[in-house]
Amino acid sequence: MTAAEGVGVPLAEVRAVLGRAGAAAGPVEVAAALRGLGALVSEGTVRETVAALRRESAGAGPLEPYLALRGVTDVLVNGHRQVFLDRGAGLEPVEGVFADEEEVRRLAVRLAAAVGRRLDEGAPFVDARLPSGTRVHAVLGVLTDVGTCLSLRVPARRPMTLAEWVAGGSMHPRAAELLTRVVRSRAAFMVSGGTGSGKTTLLASLLGMVEAEHRIVIVEDSRELAPAHPHVVRLEARAANAEGAGAVPMAVLVRQALRMRPDRLVVGEVRGAELTDLLTALNTGHQGGCGTLHANSAADVPARLEALAALGGLPRAALHAQAAAALDVLVHIGRLSDGTRWVAELHLLERDEASGLCRAVPAVRFTGPGDPVLGPAAARLDGLLR
Structure with missing residues (x-):
């Protein structure tokens, strides 16, 4: 949960306000959006909300911290309720990564677009390599029973001897x-x-x-x-x-x-x-x-x-x-x-x-x-x- 959500304002609402205004997710713009939504604004609230918005729009969004963990080779997402890591000793569950299905789908579509690929009902799956080298496979919820699924394969940071x-x-x-x-x-x-x-x-x-x-x-x-x-x-x-x-x-x-x-x-x-x-x-x-x-x-x-x-x-x-x-x-x-x-x-x-x-x-x-x-x-x- 972000600071904005901690004071009763969903991150999606902050994002919507910024989108309608065509504003960047900077500290001044985010503070104004929070005030407009009736939230109590503090320096910590603004800082954490800006970080959450930028995390969501860059790299692998909320999955980025897990991709950066030492030893992680795979990050698997089965809808918004299930996320798993593989650090070489089997799959480990991770809790509370996504708020809802829409957040997972939005991330999948953005990752596909980052490599010039289409992901929608007409093309509901994609297999591609991100600029970071991470391999991503995405399947939209129209083909699964759990929602949008993501499979990310992390390249080795350095070859093992x-x-x-x-x-x-x-x-x-x-x-x-x-x-x-x-x-x-x-x-x-x-x-x-x-x-x-x-x-x-x-x-x-x-x-x-x-x-x-x-x-x-x-x-x-x-x-x-x-x-x-x-x-x-x-x-x-x-x-x-x-x-x-x-x-x-x-x-x-x-x-x-x-x-x-x-x-x-x-x-x-x-x-x-x-x-x-x-x-x-x-x-x-x-x-x-x-x-x-x-x-x-x-x-x-x-x-x-x-x-x-x-x-x-x-x-x-x-x-x-x-x-x-x-x-x-x-x-x-x-x-x-x-x-x-x-x-x-x-x-x-x-x-x-x-x-x-x-x-x-x-x-x-x-x-x-x-x-x-x-x-x-x-x-x-x-x-x-x-």
């Missing part, structure tokens, strides 16, 4: 050693995991270990990867404009990236037809390529690749042949029962000679702080990274 992953309890020391070898051997790898599991954060950590003289070209649907590396070029896909023109899909960007002399080609998140271009690149001399992929486990990656390859018109047999030859290591990250992110396993792809299909074979699993569990592909992984 593998040592920090280990110190934070999200990675076994042996996993850090193996992943370091994966990067330095220029093996092609894919990081899999569920939504919010930390795939992008882990990939940024690994790219930070790439040799300084190597050129990294990153292709993303929405820019999130910012590795600590001196030579990075980032390409971002573009949605169609209001007239339905101007779209630049991921698959096109992957092909353009190949003409930019990448030492490491990176697809931030493989989610469609761009998979076929990535596999082609990895099979034609582009070593050390990598990306992330949504999957429930490393064992599920081949099936997930099949589904994505179908979007690019790549037959099943061709996909398995290409994947087996292109991808060296699968790294899976998930969450423990307490919500903590955890690098869980490394697999290798193995192709069955009879069927021609490939499957993910466990090389090493990390079930906790104890000794890792070696799988059938452990020796092959060691030879690959040697």
